[in-house]
Amino acid sequence: MTSFEQSHYSNQLGGILLKHQTPNTPLASGQPATFFPAGSEIYAQGEKCGNLYQVEFGAVRIYRLLSDGRRQISAFHLAGEMFGFEADKSHHFFAEAICGTGIRVLRPSASHVVAELLPMALQSLVRAQEQLLVLGRQNAVERVAAFFLEMSERQGGLRQVEFPMSRLDIADYLGLTIETVSRVFSKLKSKGIIRLPSLRCVEIVKLRTLQDMAA
Amino acid sequence: MTSFEQSHYSNQLGGILLKHQTPNTPLASGQPATFFPAGSEIYAQGEKCGNLYQVEFGAVRIYRLLSDGRRQISAFHLAGEMFGFEADKSHHFFAEAICGTGIRVLRPSASHVVAELLPMALQSLVRAQEQLLVLGRQNAVERVAAFFLEMSERQGGLRQVEFPMSRLDIADYLGLTIETVSRVFSKLKSKGIIRLPSLRCVEIVKLRTLQDMAA
DNA sequence: CCGTCGCGTTGATCCTGATCAAAGGCCCGG
DNA sequence: CCGGGCCTTTGATCAGGATCAACGCGACGG
Numbered sequence: 454m455t456s457f458e459q460s461h462y463s464n465q466l467g468g469i470l471l472k473h474q475t476p477n478t479p480l481a482s483g484q485p486a487t488f489f490p491a492g493s494e495i496y497a498q499g500e501k502c503g504n505l506y507q508v509e510f511g512a513v514r515i516y517r518l519l520s521d522g523r524r525q526i527s528a529f530h531l532a533g534e535m536f537g538f539e540a541d542k543s544h545h546f547f548a549e550a551i552c553g554t555g556i557r558v559l560r561p562s563a564s565h566v567v568a569e570l571l572p573m574a575l576q577s578l579v580r581a582q583e584q585l586l587v588l589g590r591q592n593a594v595e596r597v598a599a600f601f602l603e604m605s606e607r608q609g610g611l612r613q614v615e616f617p618m619s620r621l622d623i624a625d626y627l628g629l630t631i632e633t634v635s636r637v638f639s640k641l642k643s644k645g646i647i648r649l650p651s652l653r654c655v656e657i658v659k660l661r662t663l664q665d666m667a668a
Numbered sequence: 669m670t671s672f673e674q675s676h677y678s679n680q681l682g683g684i685l686l687k688h689q690t691p692n693t694p695l696a697s698g699q700p701a702t703f704f705p706a707g708s709e710i711y712a713q714g715e716k717c718g719n720l721y722q723v724e725f726g727a728v729r730i731y732r733l734l735s736d737g738r739r740q741i742s743a744f745h746l747a748g749e750m751f752g753f754e755a756d757k758s759h760h761f762f763a764e765a766i767c768g769t770g771i772r773v774l775r776p777s778a779s780h781v782v783a784e785l786l787p788m789a790l791q792s793l794v795r796a797q798e799q800l801l802v803l804g805r806q807n808a809v810e811r812v813a814a815f816f817l818e819m820s821e822r823q824g825g826l827r828q829v830e831f832p833m834s835r836l837d838i839a840d841y842l843g844l845t846i847e848t849v850s851r852v853f854s855k856l857k858s859k860g861i862i863r864l865p866s867l868r869c870v871e872i873v874k875l876r877t878l879q880d881m882a883a
Numbered sequence: 884c885c886g887t888c889g890c891g892t893t894g895a896t897c898c899t900g901a902t903c904a905a906a907g908g909c910c911c912g913g
Numbered sequence: 914c915c916g917g918g919c920c921t922t923t924g925a926t927c928a929g930g931a932t933c934a935a936c937g938c939g940a941c942g943g
Contacts, residue, residue: 523805528797638922893935
C-alpha cells in the first residue's frame with residue numbers, strides 16, 4: 454500500500470525461514486511460484502478474490518486495520534500452508550509477505566484443489582476460534598506462552614523455534630504492544646523457561662512450565 | 669419438552685425469536701428437529717463429531733473454557749444458521765442452547781449438504797477472523813457498539829434488536845466482564861445513542877454515531 | 884404477602900498492560 | 914572503522930477495565 458505501511462510494518466530480515474522449507478505441495482505441482490520480497494503485499498482488503506495461495510517458502514501475515522491504524526494479525530502462514538479463502542467476492546483482509554516468500558497461486562476450480570479446500574478451511578476456522586480464546590481471555594504471559602507453543606508445534610515440535618516475524622508482528626497477533634511482548638520475553642528468559650539465542654529464535658527450556666503457563 | 673421451556677425466561681424470548689424464524693432450510697427438508705431446553709448441551713469439547721447442526725429456532729453459543737473456568741464464546745448462532753464444523757474427529761468446542769432451541773441434525777455425507785458446507789465454513793471463518801480484530805484491538809465501547817451492529821445486521825438491519833443471551837454471554841463473547849458490559853450499556857443509553865426498552869432488547873437511536881464508535 | 888434467588892446495575896479501589904520516554908544493540912553504507 | 918537507522922529492551926507513569934462489594938428488581942414459592 455502506501456508509505457505508511459512500508460515505514461511502519463515492513464521488516465528487513467528475509468531468509469530466516471529458508472531452513473524450514475520442506476513444503477509438501479501436492480496441489481501445486483506444475484504451478485510456477487512467485488517471489489514476494491519482505492513486506493510486499495500479496496493482496497489487499499477490498500480487492501477481488503478468487504484465487505488460493507500456497508506458501509512455498511517464507512511466511513505470510515493476514516491482517517486487518519482499523520481506521521486509526523490499529524492492526525490485528527489474524528493468522529501467520531508458514532511453508533506448506535494455504536490461505537486466501539474468502540466467503541465473498543472480495544478480500545476481507547490484507548496479506549503480506551513477512552520475509553522473502555515464494556507463493557504458488559492455485560486455481561480453485563481445479564478438482565484436486567476443491568477436494569483439499571474444505572479441510573484447509575476448517576483447519577483455519579478452528580485455529581481462528583482458538584485464537585479468540587487467547588485474545589478474549591488470556592493475559593500477556595499466557596498469550597506469549599501460547600504463541601511459543603503454537604510455533605513449536607507448527608514446526609514439528611522442536612524445542613528450538615525460529616520465527617520470521619518482528620516483535621511488532623507478534624504484538625499485533627497477540628493483541629499486545631511491542632513493549633509488553635518484549636517484557637514477557639525477558640521475564641520468561643530470566644526465569645530460565647526459555648533461552649533467546651538470537652532475536653528471532655527461542656529455545657524452550659522448561660516445556661512443562663511453559664505449557665502450564667499457557668493455561 | 670416444550671412445557672419446560674415455557675418458564676418465564678424463554679417464554680419472552682421464544683416469542684421474540686419467532687419473528688425471525690424464517691430459516692431457509694434447503695438442506696433440512698425431511699429431517700426431524702430436536703428440542704433443546706435453555707442451557708442444555710448440544711455437544712461437548714472432546715466428543716466425537718461428524719454431524720452438522722442447523723438452528724431451526726432459538727439460539728446457540730459455541731465456546732471454550734480454560735482450566736480455571738474462564739470462558740470465551742467464539743460464536744452465537746441464530747435461526748437458520750449452521751454450526752458444528754470441525755477439522756478433526758472430535759469437537760474442539762462446546763455448544764449449548766441459549767434459550768429453548770430447535771436443532772436439525774444433518775448428515776454431512778449427503779451430497780446436497782456437502783455442496784453447502786464450504787460456503788458456510790468460509791462464512792464462519794471470516795466472522796471469526798473479524799472477531800479477532802474486535803478482541804485484539806478494540807476497547808470496551810467499540811466492542812459493545814460492534815456487537816449491537818452485528819446483531820442488528822444479522823436480524824435484517826432492524827433498529828430494534830432483540831437478543832436471547834444474558835449479559836454474561838455477551839461479556840464472554842466480547843472478552844469483557846458483565847460489569848463493564850453493563851456500564852457501557854448505561855453510558856450509551858445516557859448519551860441517547862440507544863434505548864433499552866427491556867433487558868434483552870436494544871433500540872439503536874443514533875445509528876451513525878454507533879457506527880463511528882465501532883471504529 | 885413476604886423472603887429468596889438469579890440477574891443486572893452502580894460504586895470504590897486495584898492492577899495489568901498501555902503509553903511515554905530513553906537508551907542499547909545490530910546491520911548497513913560509506 | 915565510524916555513523917545512522919531500525920528494532921528491541923528497559924524504565925516511569927498512566928488509565929481502562931477487572932475486581933470487590935453492595936444494592937435494585939422482577940419472578941417465583943412458601
